[in-house]
Amino acid sequence: MDWTEFLGHQRQRNWFANAISQNKLASTFLMVGPDGIGKRTFAKLVAQSLLCTQTDPGDLAFCNRCETCLQVEKQTHPDVIYLARDRAKSTLTVDQLLGSDAARMREGFCYELRIRPYSGRRKIAIIDDADTLKEDTANCLLKTLEEPPPGAVIFLLGTSEKRQISTIRSRSQIVRFSPLSNQHVAELILRHGFLEDPTQALQLAERSHGSIQHAKELNDPSLIEFRNQIYSFLQQRPMDFIGFPKAIIEHLNNSTADGQPRRDRLKWCLDEVTEVLRNSLWIQMGVPFSGATDPALRFAPLKNLPVRTILRLIELTQETRENINRYIAPAALLEAWVVNFARLARL
Ligand SMILES: [Zn+2]
Known part of the structure; x- marks a missing residue:
């Protein structure tokens, strides 16, 4: 280099x-x-x-x-x-x-x-x-x-x-340092061989928030499946606040080593939820998605909530994320988060 x-x-x-x-x-x-x-x-x-x-x-x-x-x-x-x-x-x-x-x-x-x-x-x-x-x-x-x-x-x-x-x-x-441009991320996606097709690389880059690491995670098959699972829970009404944390814990237990790697993956989960909340916020505030073609970017099942509620949900989710390292058992923290989430959003 x-x-x-x-x-x-x-x-x-x-x-x-x-x-x-x-x-x-x-x-x-x-x-x-x-x-x-x-x-x-x-x-x-x-x-x-x-x-x-x-x-x-x-x-x-x-x-x-x-x-x-x-x-x-x-x-x-x-x-x-x-x-x-x-x-x-x-x-x-x-x-x-x-x-x-x-x-x-x-x-x-x-x-x-x-x-x-x-x-x-x-x-x-x-x-x-x-x-x-x-x-x-x-x-x-x-x-x-x-x-x-x-x-x-x-x-x-x-x-x-x-x-x-x-x-x-x-x-x-x-x-x-600011996030990279979509063009630069697309170039890196091709350079690292995550994808071979330039159009697909650009589509992936559009969702990457200017981070090649995020692009890599978006392209990881096991994470794609898990992300879809999180998304489908967020769409459910009423919200399943027993099944949701259980499914997340199950994924963590099956896919990551005990201890810190598991806590790091849990942070990733909460960041994914935050991203969905931000999408919802943008739609609520009428901010258009600039030229993005990927439907996942428009995924916003909470878009009908008031802006204030969405902001509080983002805050709750990020607070929970910051607390992950203080808890020995993430399950309890996660359950509390889902209950508070459902209560705030009245889901
Ligand atoms: Zn030299």
Whole structure:
């Protein structure tokens, strides 16, 4: 991957090119925007540009041939540290940042960042899942963010500004990323081989909210079936508030591992419901769907509800989503959500 193949985010590119050419690069960046729009790739390309031995350090460019470039590309360069939450865990952990109890401050992210750069240039860190930093883990990072090693650049990647805690936000330069255009998502769908037909790729892109990750999920047969199941429950009158949570739990039990992966899938379910609610809201407010051809985009079984009710349902659903990690058993949370949902919507 090269800057010429990277799609979208031209404003952010110009901004970084400018900061690098003026030697005014901050040390911590909080990059926010939906998943699947290229933030991680962007950070990696900036890292490659900063470390490449064949291009001017004042240019946002790299040769893509030197040993350094090849190592960054393969994620094996010792000066680029990647950190993400363990998929079995709900958050980044103190151990990941400071090392395990037995080796506190002698291993872990903050220690690694302080080791002298192998290339003699700088260390670069790409930290995923910034949304999951809690007060205790964030506190471990603060000292590093306040006094970073010389030249170090830290990229924190999150989905939205409001999900970040204030201590991190205030110590970072915030860079906002917008969803990709439908054309760009369609191009990526073809490039990744999710579909082969350009017309179908564009139709899928129209529903993707500018995210290649969302496009991939929309195209996954097992998720399509599950999504249809959610949709048919939302259409039922009266709403089946025993059968609905039961069906969701059954799907979760059969398709995902226990623990965090199951909670992550449940978040996905609630995001799907939110999407249906937003469709209903748009129809209520008379906002036309711009040229979309896919009938699924127009799926809005709750379109006859008052706008205020739809807004409260969105709020309820998102609140429930935010609470998922606090509950050991998602079933109880889900049942409460369906009961409240039916009550609010009088279904
Ligand atoms: Zn190079």
